[in-house]
Amino acid sequence: MTVTDQALLRVQDLEVRYGGIRALKGVSFHVGSGEIVALLGANGAGKTTTQKTVSGMLRPSSGSISFKGQRIDGIPAHHLINLGICHVPEGRHVFSRMTVAENLEMGAFRFRKVDPDDLDHVLELFPRLRERLAQVAGTLSGGEQQMLAIGRAMMGRPRLLLLDEPSMGLAPMVVSQIFDIIRQINKDGVSVLLVEQNAVQALRLADRGYVLETGEIALEGTGADLLTDDRVRVAYLGEEILS
Ligand code: ATP
Numbered sequence: 001m002t003v004t005d006q007a008l009l010r011v012q013d014l015e016v017r018y019g020g021i022r023a024l025k026g027v028s029f030h031v032g033s034g035e036i037v038a039l040l041g042a043n044g045a046g047k048t049t050t051q052k053t054v055s056g057m058l059r060p061s062s063g064s065i066s067f068k069g070q071r072i073d074g075i076p077a078h079h080l081i082n083l084g085i086c087h088v089p090e091g092r093h094v095f096s097r098m099t100v101a102e103n104l105e106m107g108a109f110r111f112r113k114v115d116p117d118d119l120d121h122v123l124e125l126f127p128r129l130r131e132r133l134a135q136v137a138g139t140l141s142g143g144e145q146q147m148l149a150i151g152r153a154m155m156g157r158p159r160l161l162l163l164d165e166p167s168m169g170l171a172p173m174v175v176s177q178i179f180d181i182i183r184q185i186n187k188d189g190v191s192v193l194l195v196e197q198n199a200v201q202a203l204r205l206a207d208r209g210y211v212l213e214t215g216e217i218a219l220e221g222t223g224a225d226l227l228t229d230d231r232v233r234v235a236y237l238g239e240e241i242l243s
Contacts, residue, residue: 049215
């Protein structure tokens with residue numbers, strides 16, 4: 001892809017294997033600058049594999065990934081953070097024995113020291129974390145740990161934030177708060193690739209979405225179009241369509 005490519009992230013014909021298993025079979029999609037893009041699909045469809053490959057945790061066997069027009073497939077995760085790609089993996093993974101403040105500091109490691117403006121910005125997004133800066137992260141509630149995981153990623157000043165199932169295991173009210181914060185982060189100029197099981201909320205939030213089925217893109221469209229698509233409603237929203 002050339003530098004004239006308008007997409008912030010462009011994934012083309014991506015194939016990823018785990019040994020003999022082809023988990024992704026030629027996946028193509030893009031995330032435009034300023035967009036929230038949802039990646040939906042049933043268990044095992046390949047959503048996490050896609051995100052891990054974009055963030056440099058997995059190497060594709062073929063295909064290409066470009067970020068701001070530059071090929072990045074095969075570049076390791078710690079270099080991609082320097083380019084502005086931050087990944088919040090499934091399951092939160094905060095440093096449970098460190099305090100909230102120390103976890104946030106870790107998110108800023110690429111700058112060597114914490115910029116107080118970055119910290120202020122994150123604590124404005126997550127006032128709950130401000131009250132708990134000295135608390136050990138392992139003692140936070142599930143929702144607070146998710147906030148910390150996202151806050152820590154924000155300390156790296158991402159251009160593209162990869163979020164894997166941020167709503168998993170959280171109460172509906174906390175899920176709404178997390179989705180409101182994702183909307184706010186996006187308004188502040190961060191593009192988002194969101195993997196979610198919670199299809200309704202993800203599609204309400206997203207500009208566009210893609211549906212993965214057994215390692216291939218089966219459907220794509222605007223969030224609004226996918227929400228009303230019969231195939232999405234039957235397969236992912238559990239609705240019966242009466243003809
Ligand atoms: P879920 O919603 O359950 O997290 P997913 O859509 O994120 O699912 P992936 O985790 O990307 O799906 O898995 C895609 C396919 O790759 C599945 O068939 C899965 O069993 C397989 N897979 C994932 N990780 C590995 C691994 N480390 N070794 C072998 N196969 C794997």
